[in-house]
Amino acid sequence: MSKHKDIITQYLDGVHRGDHELVLSLVTDDVLLEKKGQPAFRGKEVLRAAVDNKDGIVHKDAGSLRPTHKVARMIEEGDTVAVDGTVEVPLPNGGRLEMLFSDYFTFSGGLISGVESYMITPTPPQS
Numbered sequence: 001m002s003k004h005k006d007i008i009t010q011y012l013d014g015v016h017r018g019d020h021e022l023v024l025s026l027v028t029d030d031v032l033l034e035k036k037g038q039p040a041f042r043g044k045e046v047l048r049a050a051v052d053n054k055d056g057i058v059h060k061d062a063g064s065l066r067p068t069h070k071v072a073r074m075i076e077e078g079d080t081v082a083v084d085g086t087v088e089v090p091l092p093n094g095g096r097l098e099m100l101f102s103d104y105f106t107f108s109g110g111l112i113s114g115v116e117s118y119m120i121t122p123t124p125p126q127s
Contacts, residue, residue, distance in 0.1 A: 011112060031114065
């Protein structure tokens with residue numbers, strides 16, 4: 001596994017475990033996080049504030065409501081790695097939301113400098 005892919009694996013594991021210090025250690029100070037259709041985050045300290053926001057979905061005390069990523073593939077080209085798969089998000093009512101994701105990680109100086117994320121809810125099978 002390449003260094004970039006290993007860092008992404010650590011990043012996703014940190015998200016799943018709620019280890020936000022690990023996640024923050026893997027990004028540049030000016031990281032840009034874009035989840036298409038939502039406001040972007042620019043900078044490690046802005047990301048830290050989002051993690052500390054008790055009303056935010058990425059709050060550090062989310063406990064069992066943390067998302068689980070299942071990576072189908074990673075494709076690397078230079079300092080960019082495309083990752084796709086499924087993400088399962090537990091809901092407060094006990095249900096689960098499964099989405100398809102495609103993330104594009106950009107690296108600078110051995111750290112994640114950008115994440116461009118696309119998520120969609122799969123369409124039920126047609127009969």
